Amino acid sequence: MKGLRGSFAALWSLALGIGQVAFWPALPWDADTAAALALGVISVALLAVIGGWLSRFAAAPRFALGYLLLPFVLGSCWALQANHQSLAERLPLALHGTDNKVTLEIEGLPEASTAVANFGSPGVVPGFFDSRFRARVRDSERREFVGKRLLLRWYRVDPDTMAKMIPGSRWSMTLRLKRPRGSINPHTFDYEAWLLEQGIYATGYVRERGAAPEYLGVERGVGSLVSGLREHLRRQITAPDAGGHALKQEELIRALLLGDTGGVDSATQDLLRRTGTAHLLAISGLHVGMVAGFFLLLGGLVSRVVGIFRPHNPLLAAGAAGLTAAMAYTLVSGAPLSAQRALIMTTIAIVALVFRRRFGAGLAFATALACVLLLQPLAPLNAGFWLSFVAVGALLLRFRGRSSGEDDETAGQERPRIQVFRPLNYLRTALQSQWAILVGLALPSILIFAGVSLSGLLLNLIAIPWVGFTILPLIFLAALTPAPLQLGLWRLADIQLGWLLDFLAVADSALPGWQSLPLPSHLILLLAPLSCGILLLPRGLPGRALGWALLPVLLVGLSPWTRPSEPYLALTVLDVGQGLAVVAATERETLVFDTGASSGSGWSAGRSIVAPFLLADGRQRLDALVVSHGDRDHAGGVPGVISQLRVDTLITPGTLASRWPGAATSGPCVAGGRELWGELHIEWLWPRTSGLSGDENDHSCVALLTWRGVRILLTGDITSNVEAQLSARYPAFAPVDLLIAPHHGSRTSSSPALLDWARPARVVFSAGFRHHFGHPHPEVVARYTGIASQLFSTAEQGAVSFRWQSGRSEPVVRLARHAPRFWLAESGRNGAGESVAEFLF
Numbered sequence: 121m122k123g124l125r126g127s128f129a130a131l132w133s134l135a136l137g138i139g140q141v142a143f144w145p146a147l148p149w150d151a152d153t154a155a156a157l158a159l160g161v162i163s164v165a166l167l168a169v170i171g172g173w174l175s176r177f178a179a180a181p182r183f184a185l186g187y188l189l190l191p192f193v194l195g196s197c198w199a200l201q202a203n204h205q206s207l208a209e210r211l212p213l214a215l216h217g218t219d220n221k222v223t224l225e226i227e228g229l230p231e232a233s234t235a236v237a238n239f240g241s242p243g244v245v246p247g248f249f250d251s252r253f254r255a256r257v258r259d260s261e262r263r264e265f266v267g268k269r270l271l272l273r274w275y276r277v278d279p280d281t282m283a284k285m286i287p288g289s290r291w292s293m294t295l296r297l298k299r300p301r302g303s304i305n306p307h308t309f310d311y312e313a314w315l316l317e318q319g320i321y322a323t324g325y326v327r328e329r330g331a332a333p334e335y336l337g338v339e340r341g342v343g344s345l346v347s348g349l350r351e352h353l354r355r356q357i358t359a360p361d362a363g364g365h366a367l368k369q370e371e372l373i374r375a376l377l378l379g380d381t382g383g384v385d386s387a388t389q390d391l392l393r394r395t396g397t398a399h400l401l402a403i404s405g406l407h408v409g410m411v412a413g414f415f416l417l418l419g420g421l422v423s424r425v426v427g428i429f430r431p432h433n434p435l436l437a438a439g440a441a442g443l444t445a446a447m448a449y450t451l452v453s454g455a456p457l458s459a460q461r462a463l464i465m466t467t468i469a470i471v472a473l474v475f476r477r478r479f480g481a482g483l484a485f486a487t488a489l490a491c492v493l494l495l496q497p498l499a500p501l502n503a504g505f506w507l508s509f510v511a512v513g514a515l516l517l518r519f520r521g522r523s524s525g526e527d528d529e530t531a532g533q534e535r536p537r538i539q540v541f542r543p544l545n546y547l548r549t550a551l552q553s554q555w556a557i558l559v560g561l562a563l564p565s566i567l568i569f570a571g572v573s574l575s576g577l578l579l580n581l582i583a584i585p586w587v588g589f590t591i592l593p594l595i596f597l598a599a600l601t602p603a604p605l606q607l608g609l610w611r612l613a614d615i616q617l618g619w620l621l622d623f624l625a626v627a628d629s630a631l632p633g634w635q636s637l638p639l640p641s642h643l644i645l646l647l648a649p650l651s652c653g654i655l656l657l658p659r660g661l662p663g664r665a666l667g668w669a670l671l672p673v674l675l676v677g678l679s680p681w682t683r684p685s686e687p688y689l690a691l692t693v694l695d696v697g698q699g700l701a702v703v704a705a706t707e708r709e710t711l712v713f714d715t716g717a718s719s720g721s722g723w724s725a726g727r728s729i730v731a732p733f734l735l736a737d738g739r740q741r742l743d744a745l746v747v748s749h750g751d752r753d754h755a756g757g758v759p760g761v762i763s764q765l766r767v768d769t770l771i772t773p774g775t776l777a778s779r780w781p782g783a784a785t786s787g788p789c790v791a792g793g794r795e796l797w798g799e800l801h802i803e804w805l806w807p808r809t810s811g812l813s814g815d816e817n818d819h820s821c822v823a824l825l826t827w828r829g830v831r832i833l834l835t836g837d838i839t840s841n842v843e844a845q846l847s848a849r850y851p852a853f854a855p856v857d858l859l860i861a862p863h864h865g866s867r868t869s870s871s872p873a874l875l876d877w878a879r880p881a882r883v884v885f886s887a888g889f890r891h892h893f894g895h896p897h898p899e900v901v902a903r904y905t906g907i908a909s910q911l912f913s914t915a916e917q918g919a920v921s922f923r924w925q926s927g928r929s930e931p932v933v934r935l936a937r938h939a940p941r942f943w944l945a946e947s948g949r950n951g952a953g954e955s956v957a958e959f960l961f
Contacts, residue, residue, distance in 0.1 A: 129187040131486035137195025138493040142500040145940030147204055154201035161194045199497040206498060207943065209268065211299045211322035217890055219327055223259035223292050224270065225339050228454065229350055230285045231382040235276045236720025248276040250721060251285060252382075254320075258290065268321035270295070274333075275325065284335050287347025293333035297324040301889055303695040304918030304936040304944065307570070307639060307736030308729050310501070316943050317498040346451045350378055353452070353599055357610065367610055369617040372401070376587075377595050379403045379454040386722065388621065390763075393569070394633035395624045396576020397583045399511075402504065403453040408462035410592050411449040412470070416442030439474040443467060449596075457492060457499055458508035464488035465512075481516050485509075503568045507561060514560025515553060517656040554580050559655050563648045566637050570735040575631040583620065591616045638738030687799070689827040692921040693860065694733060695914040695936060696725040698888030698895070699753035702834060702860060703734065704825060709797040710739045713746045713823070713834050713860075718756030726757025731764035743797045744769040745783065746823065748836030750776050750815040771795075773807050773821050776814030789821035791849075801826045805846060806838065817863065818842050824856075830924050830931075831855075833878055835862040840871035847877035855879035857931075858922060859909075860886065865896025875907055882910045882922070889915040 141147075168186065230253035235245035251274045257265045272295065277285070300320050302311025315323070326333060338348075357373050360366040367373060371383035381401055392398040419441025423434040446466050450459045465484045472479040489509060492499055499505045554577050565572045591613050598609035640648065654667030687707060694701040696716030704711040712734075716725025734742075745767045747755045755776075761767070762782035770783035777786035788810040795802040806822035813819065820836025833856045838846075843862065847853070859880035862869035864887040883904050887895035896913065904911055912920045918936030925932075937944050 126183065126187045128480075128483050128486055129183070130191045131483070131490045133188045133191035134195040135486065135490045135493050137192035138199040138490075138497050139195075139500045141196055141199035141203060142498055144942050146945045147200060147207070147942045149200070149204075151201050151204035151208065154197050154204060158194060158197035158201060161190060161197060165190050165194070195493075198494070202497040203942065206316055206319065209319065209321055210316075211297055213299055215297065216299045217296065217892075219294055219296055220260060220262060220265065221292070221294050221331070222257050222265060223290060223336065224255040224257050225290050226285060226287055227254045227256055227269070228287060228347060229354060229378065229380055231380075232277075232282060232285075233721055245276060248278060249282050250275050251277050251282065252721075253285065255291075265321075269319050270297070271315070271318075271320045271323045273325040281333075281335075286338065286351045288339045290336040290339055291333050292336055294327040294331055295324045296327050297322040298890075303697055303729060304939070305695050305729055305733055306692075306919060306921075306936060308732045310941075313501045313941070313943060317496070317501045350452055350454070354378060354380065356606065367614040369614050369621070372617050373595055373610065373613060375401045376403075376407070376592065377599060378452065379456055379459075386727075391621065391624055391628060394573060394575075395579050395583075395628050396573030397579060397624060399507070400583060400587050402507075403456050403459045407453070407592060408446050408449060408459050408466060410588055411596060412442040412446035412466045414593065414596065415445035416470070435474045435476075439470045443470050457496070457502060457504045460492055460495075461488045461508050461512070464491050482520075485512060485516055503564075506564050506568070510560050510564055511557050514556045514652075514656055517560075517653065518552060518556035518658070520658055550581055550585075556656055559652050562652065563640075563645075566640060570639070570732060571634055571636040573634050575627060575633050578631070579624065579627055583624070586616070586620055591620070636735045636738075636740050639736045687828070687926040689800075689830060689924045690921060691825075691832060691858065691923075692733070692919055693884045693886055693912075693914055694725075694729055695918045696729055696757070696886070698864070698891045698893065699725060699756070700748070700836075700860070700864070700886045701725060701730050701757065702886075703730070704800065704832070705737070705739065706798060706800060706827065709743050709800050710734065710741070711744045711746065711797065711800060711802075711825075712742055712761065714748050714754040714836070715745070715757030715761050717753040718760070724757045724760035726762075727760025727764060730757055730761050734765060739765075741766040742768060743800075744771055744795070746789070746821060746834075747772045747776060747814075748820040748834070749773055749817060750779075750813070750819075751817070751837060754836065755779075771821065773814035773819045774810055774812030776812075789823070799827055805850065806842060822846065827924070828926065830857050832858045832860075833880070834860050835869075837863040837869075839863065839868045840873070843869065843871050843874035843877075847873045850877075853877055855881065858882045858884070860884050861896065861900070861904075863895075864893070865900045866893070867897040867899060870900045870903060872903065875903055879907065880904075880909050882912065884920050885911070885913045885915070887913065887915045891915070 230251050232249045232251050235248035235250045237245060253272055253274070255270050255272055257268050257270065260266055300312060300315035300323055302315065304310070304312065354374055357367065357370050357377070371385070372388070374380040375384055384401065389398070392401065416438050420434055420438035423437035427434055443466070446463055450463045453459055465488045468479055468484040468487060492505070558577050562572055594609050594613040594616065598606045598613065601609060651667045654664060657664050690705045692703045694703065694716065699717040700714040701716040702713040704713065712730060715730050718724040718726070742761075742765055745758070745761060747758060747770070749755070758780050762780060767783040768785065770777050770780060770786040771789050772786070773789055777783075777788070789804045789807070790810050791804055791806050791808045793804040803824045803826070804821065805824055807819055817837035818839055818841060820838050822836065822838060822842070823834045825832040825834060831854065856878050859878055859882070861883050862874070865885040885896040887893075901911065912935070914920060916937070920936075921934040922931040923934070
């Protein structure tokens, strides 16, 4: 017992030492120094054990040094070395945007969608596909590329070429490569961190001009064999039957079997999120456990039959079958973090069963945690890591000290031989399990998704057994059976999934669903884990009721109406790449000016950046959404915003508002008009008439936003022609505190006439990083520098936020790329505005 306690403590200390490095603001030293430190710690540990140094200490110091401090330091050095190496494994900035001829091998399952037009309004290109895939470089003129992993896109691929794009296939092609980089905004998905965690050396796309890509054949090997099997199963699922009928829920079947969630449409994802059942699509311990359990039983049955003729240990064959199946399924599903965790814990459980050894679930959990972090020190940057381990940890804490079938009242008591109410006990255990998961995942859900599902507790009682005992077995059996029977099993699973979605849709309309919540304060972040942990303790332990006492404090702290009462204006220019999205918010009002771009593949800045940013701040309603004009880089995200937030008023130039009927009211922006929301005033300066389509750059709404003397000018994409007319129309125009540069700082805008007229103290350029449009143009930057304007750029500094407090003339400036994250330390730390910036993100 003493040895197990020491092992448990050492594993947790090791895991904590590894995981906490992922959140360091900067990495000291270098990879070689960190590796030398790790070797030094190992040497000290070995000398302490061999030389008996630890025995000279008392029990408590010996335990702290040997089982807590040394593993923690070793884990920290291990992660430090690995994270330095991950930073080094990124395309040098000098090669960003260059073309390179490489020979590569496709890894994993390529994603394919119907090709769309890249410019103008999204439109389908019939007969072609857009593909997104991972590949590893096998040969290149630049030797440093060899062995590196790339994340690539290939546009307008013909069907014959698409059929050859299978895992293990080799290609010779020219790539336009880019350094891994993503938009950096508060409260939104950190794509750049995800690329780092995934080990992506460069992103890019296939260049077909000059030399067409050449197919070189298929590479054979163990990795290609697994990937080939996944591709084979995917094609079986997507292939229509003899009558030309395809499975209606093929995307969900692919997700459950292969972990391929790329084809699941946004409507289904929203339904699963609102009902708290989105976890059913993630390959988790439920899936791995089902596979292992099924084959464990099957192997045991076969082993006992064989044992009639030749006596042997039946558990050995049963365990081998269960473990082999679990390993195979983990590989076929793409080996996500949750499946890795489940596989390690399943392996420990099966080994303990076969060799008749007791191995506590807590120790298995700690072993799985340490192993995953040793292999992937950056795993804490992945949301799936937290959701998987926290959910299992909550279950272990809730059922600690209980054996199967016991509830809190009967734990430790002698059970009757005949349990009349066994089904009720199972129902009670299921309720307690869902309660534990709901409590355990409440805080991670708020931090990651900015809300919780109120109906998830009830619906999961039905959805989990439905998927676990009917749908999953049908899918697994179909994957193992020959073609004639396979199609029938696919069909049965397809029907069941359709019924499940129908059931969830009805429940979603009848029950309270998703509740958006603001990000908690630091005090709530401290109290919430304590309260949840106390509530999950077994009943009867002293002090358990204290968890309920903390709930009112947590609920009040999470309430969206508990904002600071001191008046302020916060204006944030979000980092949406080559586009524009601006949020103006006071303690009560919220305005959005433009929504960023959307892509033909379905990505939307409105849905992925603007809405999450607002929801995390507890803002579920917009007083007004202003769309400056119809270009996709300004208006593409409008449907995404309207689908996530309530919009009271939609304001556009001319008749543009007719594209989006989701707002309560709508109207045009016309010069001379005024709007008032609390202390936020808008005066429209352009266009002069409402008789416009709203699609052209010079149709852009130009707004002067004022709050307690603060003047902010928003200009859309106007050109120098409109700038000259504005200066002539409003000759007594006072200087502005902030200008959002027209047309992202293009050469056709920001004319001397505009600068003399507006005389901005601060200017923000919203543009893509090293975009081929070249915004902002050097001549434009020089003009603003010449009038001593303070310059900011979302391309270099991420989201730029200004906060004016009542009674203060100067704003506090926050730059998202100055956040304390070590993967951002190499960029965004030198730029305009640094003297007044507070790096608080």
